Amino acid sequence: MKKRWMSAALCAVMVAGSLAGCGLKTPDAPTTTAAPAATEAPAADSKAEDKAEDTQAAGGDTQAASEASGNVMLYSSMQEDQLMAIKEGFEKKYPNIKMDYYFAGTGKVITKIATEHQSGQVAADVIWVGDPSDYIGFKNEGILAKYSSPEASAIADKFIDSEGYYTGARMMNMSIGYNTSLVTEEEAPKSWNDLLDAKWNNQIVMTDPSSAGTTKYFVGALLSSPDYGEEYFQKLKDNGCELESGTTATHNQVAAGAYKVGIMLDYVTQNLMDEGSPLGFTYIDKDLVSIFSPIGLVEGCANETNGKLLYDFILSKEGQEILVENNLRSVRDDVDQKGASVEEIAKAAMTVDLQSLSDNSDQIIETFDNIFK
Numbered sequence: 001m002k003k004r005w006m007s008a009a010l011c012a013v014m015v016a017g018s019l020a021g022c023g024l025k026t027p028d029a030p031t032t033t034a035a036p037a038a039t040e041a042p043a044a045d046s047k048a049e050d051k052a053e054d055t056q057a058a059g060g061d062t063q064a065a066s067e068a069s070g071n072v073m074l075y076s077s078m079q080e081d082q083l084m085a086i087k088e089g090f091e092k093k094y095p096n097i098k099m100d101y102y103f104a105g106t107g108k109v110i111t112k113i114a115t116e117h118q119s120g121q122v123a124a125d126v127i128w129v130g131d132p133s134d135y136i137g138f139k140n141e142g143i144l145a146k147y148s149s150p151e152a153s154a155i156a157d158k159f160i161d162s163e164g165y166y167t168g169a170r171m172m173n174m175s176i177g178y179n180t181s182l183v184t185e186e187e188a189p190k191s192w193n194d195l196l197d198a199k200w201n202n203q204i205v206m207t208d209p210s211s212a213g214t215t216k217y218f219v220g221a222l223l224s225s226p227d228y229g230e231e232y233f234q235k236l237k238d239n240g241c242e243l244e245s246g247t248t249a250t251h252n253q254v255a256a257g258a259y260k261v262g263i264m265l266d267y268v269t270q271n272l273m274d275e276g277s278p279l280g281f282t283y284i285d286k287d288l289v290s291i292f293s294p295i296g297l298v299e300g301c302a303n304e305t306n307g308k309l310l311y312d313f314i315l316s317k318e319g320q321e322i323l324v325e326n327n328l329r330s331v332r333d334d335v336d337q338k339g340a341s342v343e344e345i346a347k348a349a350m351t352v353d354l355q356s357l358s359d360n361s362d363q364i365i366e367t368f369d370n371i372f373k
Helices: 002-017 048-052 062-066 080-093 106-119 134-140 150-154 213-223 229-238 247-255 266-274 304-315 317-325 342-348 354-359 361-372
Strands: 070-076 097-103 126-128 167-179 204-207 242-244 261-265 279-282 289-298
Touching: 070 106, 070 304, 080 097, 080 304, 080 317, 097 106, 097 304, 106 134, 106 213, 126 304, 134 289, 134 354, 150 304, 167 213, 167 247, 167 266, 167 304, 204 213, 204 247, 213 229, 213 261, 213 289, 213 354, 213 361, 229 361, 242 247, 247 261, 247 266, 247 279, 261 266, 266 279, 289 304, 304 317, 354 361
Parallel strands: 070 097, 070 126, 204 242, 204 261
Antiparallel strands: 126 289, 167 261, 167 279, 167 289
16 A cells, blocks of 8 residues: 555656646646545544544743744645735744745656655655645555644544644545636536537547546546546546646636636635636536545654644634635534535535545546547
8 A cells, every 4th residue: 555655656756757648737826625424534532532542742831822823734636815914814824934945746746745755754744735645655654743733622533644744734625617708607527428519529528537636536526426427527638628737827728718628626716716817617516526624733854843833723713713704614514614514515515535545546547548548
């Protein structure tokens, strides 16, 4: 299991380097809300007592936290404007700590982590990528440290690893976006199968799953479903669906009118809508792919105390409100959300087995590539 995950991660760099030869369009800058009842994550037991002995919370001593100084490094696949918002809020609360970050598509972030881990130490203090199934690989490889954040009490057990290695920190939804200058709300596809209609021939785009964890999660979810499977993606390919090598690029291409519709993320679409792009987004009412994106503390990281402070801040009400302001969804039950309600999302969302996605990560990409490349 360990070798397979590491091999897949390192192969991602070779895949990324050969994208131009696969007929993909030029990559853009990098980039899920898991429905609370929709994801079969490893079940968590009671949070407090079982995990407290693993790693003590950083925020227990308020005075020590306020006097904290130094640096902290975050590796993430989030969009940079959201990372900047988190950085601004964190550094305002901890003015003597400088938060640095590395951001790229999930494939590149995971490859960087795997390469550094093989060299002896991951340079990040905290990891925050899109696909929760990747954290099973991180855990199996010994990359993550156990940490029980004091902020986890406001987060549902289903978003917390039962062994205490990671905690869901944001929520995103993958569904169908469209260019409103070319497609009306009534015309827009309302289901995954609607994308197979001949009227969308050569007018569909999605992100290559080898470059984006959220898309890999989407592809894995549908491949494992008896209602879709390989046949669905073959039909999607036959209907002229094209690939982009970055999440942002996919959304920008639909916004520019290069494609009428796309398999897109709600928060990235909303960000562009806020900037004036002619986009709409349909929350399909069956088999919506909802994704919770965890954070994890790196084992043996250089700035452990500051890493815990950042971890806590991201999960705090203050940190989660920053995410909501930037069109993401909170994992906390005490933060007001924007857009579709959690209940609506939970009703529409697919059930996804994270362990299965992790175990079959290589096969997911291989199956998809055999169809599309």
